[in-house]
Each structure stands twice: as C-alpha cells, then as structure tokens.
Amino acid sequence: MNHDFRNDGPRKVGHVKEVTSLANPIIKDIKALTNKKSREESGAFLAEGLKLVIDALELGWTIRTLVYAKAAKGKPLVEQVAAKTVAAGGLVLEVSEKVIASITRRDNPQMVVGIFDQRWRQLREVKPKAGDTWVALDRVRDPGNLGTIIRTADAAGAAGVILVGETTDPFSLETVRATMGSVFAVPVVKATPEEFLAWKKTAGVSVVATHLAGAVDYRTIDYKKKPVVLLMGNEQSGLPDALAKEADALARIPQAGRADSLNLAVATAVMLFEARRHLLTLSETR
Ligand code: SAM
Numbered sequence: 001m002n003h004d005f006r007n008d009g010p011r012k013v014g015h016v017k018e019v020t021s022l023a024n025p026i027i028k029d030i031k032a033l034t035n036k037k038s039r040e041e042s043g044a045f046l047a048e049g050l051k052l053v054i055d056a057l058e059l060g061w062t063i064r065t066l067v068y069a070k071a072a073k074g075k076p077l078v079e080q081v082a083a084k085t086v087a088a089g090g091l092v093l094e095v096s097e098k099v100i101a102s103i104t105r106r107d108n109p110q111m112v113v114g115i116f117d118q119r120w121r122q123l124r125e126v127k128p129k130a131g132d133t134w135v136a137l138d139r140v141r142d143p144g145n146l147g148t149i150i151r152t153a154d155a156a157g158a159a160g161v162i163l164v165g166e167t168t169d170p171f172s173l174e175t176v177r178a179t180m181g182s183v184f185a186v187p188v189v190k191a192t193p194e195e196f197l198a199w200k201k202t203a204g205v206s207v208v209a210t211h212l213a214g215a216v217d218y219r220t221i222d223y224k225k226k227p228v229v230l231l232m233g234n235e236q237s238g239l240p241d242a243l244a245k246e247a248d249a250l251a252r253i254p255q256a257g258r259a260d261s262l263n264l265a266v267a268t269a270v271m272l273f274e275a276r277r278h279l280l281t282l283s284e285t286r
Pocket of ligand 1 (some may be wrong): 052059210211212214231233234235237238239251252253254255261262263264267268
C-alpha cells in the first residue's frame with residue numbers, strides 16, 4: 001500500500017478533495033482494501049453506509065478517510081461526519097457515483113464509505129467477569145457466518161469474539177457488511193489454539209464446547225456459576241479433539257429431521273441466547 005490515506009499534501013480544515021477518476025492513486029489504494037493482504041499491511045478496513053460511519057465515530061474508532069458521493073453533498077449528517085473526519089486528521093473525498101460504486105463493487109452503492117483503523121484485542125487482556133459470555137470460533141471460514149455471529153453476539157450482550165486458529169478476516173467487506181455495524185461494538189481477539197488453551201487455564205471461565213457428538217443437552221448446563229466461553233467448531237470439520245477434550249462440557253443441541261447439523265451461526269445464536277437467558281429481559285432491551 002503506497003498511500004496511507006493521510007499524507008496527501010497540506011490540507012486545511014474543511015478542505016475536501018474531489019475525485020472523479022478511477023485511476024486516482026488514492027482510490028486505487030482504497031479499492032485494494034478489499035484484499036486481505038492490503039488490509040493486513042495497512043491495518044485499515046472499509047465500512048459502508050452513513051449510519052455505520054456515525055456509529056463508529058461515536059464509539060471512538062479512528063477514521064482515516066471519508067468518501068462520499070457527490071449526491072450526498074450538503075446533507076447535514078454527511079457534513080457532520082466530514083467535519084469530524086477532518087478534525088481527526090483524516091482525509092475527505094467527494095467522488096463520482098462511478099468511483100464509489102467501484103470501491104464497494106456494487107451497482108447501487110452506499111453514498112458514504114469510511115476507512116477505519118482495525119482494532120484487535122489481545123487475549124492476555126481478556127479477563128472475563130461474572131455474567132460475561134464470550135464466543136470462541138475454531139477456524140471459522142465463512143465471512144457471512146462470522147459477520148452474523150458478531151452481530152448476534154452484540155444483540156445477545158456477549159463480551160466479545162475470540163477467533164481461534166486460521167480464520168476468515170473480521171474486517172473483510174463481506175464480514176463487515178454482515179455485522180450490520182456490530183463490528184464496531186464487539187471486541188475481536190485472535191489466538192492460536194495453544195494460546196487459547198493456555199489462557200483458559202487461568203481465566204476462570206467455563207468452556208462449553210458444542211459438538212455433534214456432545215453428550216450434554218445444552219439446556220441442562222449451568223451458565224451462571226462462572227463466566228462462559230461458548231466454543232464453536234469449524235463449518236466443515238467441527239471441533240478438533242485437541243480443543244474438545246479441554247472443554248468443561250460438550251454440549252449438543254437436540255435436532256429432529258434430516259439435517260446433519262445446524263449452520264454455525266445459527267448454532268451460535270441458539271447457544272448464546274440460552275447461555276444468556278437469565279441475563280436478558282424485555283425491559284432491558286430496546
Ligand atoms: N461436519 C461438522 C461436524 O461433524 O462437526 C459439522 C459442523 S457444524 C456445520 C459447525 C458447528 O456448529 C459445529 O462444530 C458445532 O460447533 C455447531 N453445531 C451445529 N449443530 C450443532 C448441534 N446440533 N449441537 C451442537 N453444536 C452444533
């Protein structure tokens with residue numbers, strides 16, 4: 001990545017750069033963020049939509065660049081996020097619809113796109129307390145599943161998501177889309193299986209692993225006595241023995257019908273809402 005989305009020469013506050021060419025190097029660098037390698041090198045990612053950008057700024061995420069389509073110019077909320085971006089030292093680009101469509105690879109693109117710093121939490125900083133529920137995902141592959149799980153973890157009031165082993169990128173365009181903004185609200189941690197197992201020994205948590213061969217009905221488990229980590233298996237191969245044997249319980253969701261298993265995101269949702277059932281009431285929800 002050549003462009004850091006900031007060093008584009010001197011800019012005065014309120015200055016907006018107009019871009020109409022797809023060949024513009026800044027646009028090329030922004031488009032490159034759809035590739036994992038560019039995201040890793042730059043530590044940045046794309047989020048589409050004005051609401052997401054507003055939410056991210058409210059939650060204190062660092063914006064590097066704000067891109068908006070000409071048609072959005074003058075809208076009060078767009079002006080506000082543009083002012084906040086400039087105040088934070090970021091770049092504001094006003095672009096043609098053709099350019100914003102090519103960034104997001106959509107025919108009907110959002111009018112606003114934000115480029116933000118990625119944010120990862122370290123596992124050693126994770127110190128679960130009473131009432132906390134974490135989700136740990138073993139080698140999750142599907143961006144849609146990961147995004148849906150982050151969104152569901154947010155909705156269920158989970159403390160965060162731990163990605164164990166080689167996983168899909170939580171900051172890919174597809175995952176961020178599927179989170180519907182929850183990527184900005186849910187801490188995400190990355191760990192190797194060894195790091196996860198070492199952490200588990202001292203974290204004071206109960207690891208409830210879900211397994212198609214699990215002997216325990218997920219509804220009979222006591223989710224109140226300790227902070228809980230719900231450990232979910234890979235979409236294709238399920239949970240490996242090395243992780244399953246270290247769990248405090250191997251839970252199964254009883255099934256009827258012909259389906260072999262539930263979709264990973266669906267199984268995670270079922271587990272999350274059962275594990276947090278005693279903590280969720282309608283009066284506390286929006
Ligand atoms: N072929 C895989 C296997 O044999 O485990 C199927 C994996 S399933 C699609 C993905 C994950 O969802 C599982 O590893 C488990 O964590 C969870 N899961 C799906 N259905 C489940 C069920 N009925 N009970 C417990 N966990 C389930």
